[in-house]
Amino acid sequence: MSLDETDRRILSVLQKQGRISNADLSERVNLSASACHRRVQRLEADGYIRDYVALLDARKLNVPTTVFVEITLQAQADEVLDAFEKAVSRIPDVLECHLMAGTADYILKVVAENTEDFARIHRQHLARLPGVAQMQSSFALRTVFKTTALPV
Template sequence: MQLDTTDRRILKVLQTEGRISNADLAERISLSPSACHRRVQRLEHDGYISGYVALLDARKIGRPATVFVEITLSSQSDEVLDAFEKGVAKIPDVLECHLMAGNADYLIKLMVEDTEDFARIHRRYLARLPGIAQMHSSFALRTVVKTTALDL
């Protein structure tokens, strides 16, 4: 399915206002409520909309620090990669983990309370992951840009 201009307008609004009512969305993009509802259902069914979430304020829940961890594995074999990925998927504090091209094999993103909280996560989980040859951690000093919205 190709996205037309109306689909893109729907997606732009829903990315920033996921709780907007169908009636308000329909009015905003100049469609009837029934046509708008059908389009949103089709966008969901076709996988353009993968879900709806509440975005939490990490500071308010006590996790103001962002940490990025670069992992280099001892080998690129399928067994080592699979074992690492299964292990990292079980860590409750991991927000994102990406297989990378470049200096590191994986990049992990965490939100932590402070350095002591990160040390706990490191000892309990990260240091026990299989296949790690090197690990480098960096604390973000300030977030300059943060969005979940894709440019359409």
């Protein structure tokens, strides 16, 4: 299925306002409520809309510190990569893990209360990850821009 301009408008609105009512959405994208509802259902069924979530405030949840951790593994064998990925996916403080091309094998996005909490996460979890040869952590001083909305 290819997306037309109306589908793109629907996706754009839903990315920013996931709880918008179908009536309000249909008005925003200039469709009847029933046509809008059918399109949203099709976008969900076809996998364009993967899920609906609540975006939480890290400060209010007392995890305002973001740390980016670059990890280099000892080897690139499939079993080493698989073991690392399985282990890192179980660490609740790790929000993202990306396999990289470049100087590091992986980049992790980790949240913590502060530097002491990150030291705990490092000791209890990161330092125990299998196959790690080198790790470098960079603390974000301030988030300048952040979005979850993909360009449609």
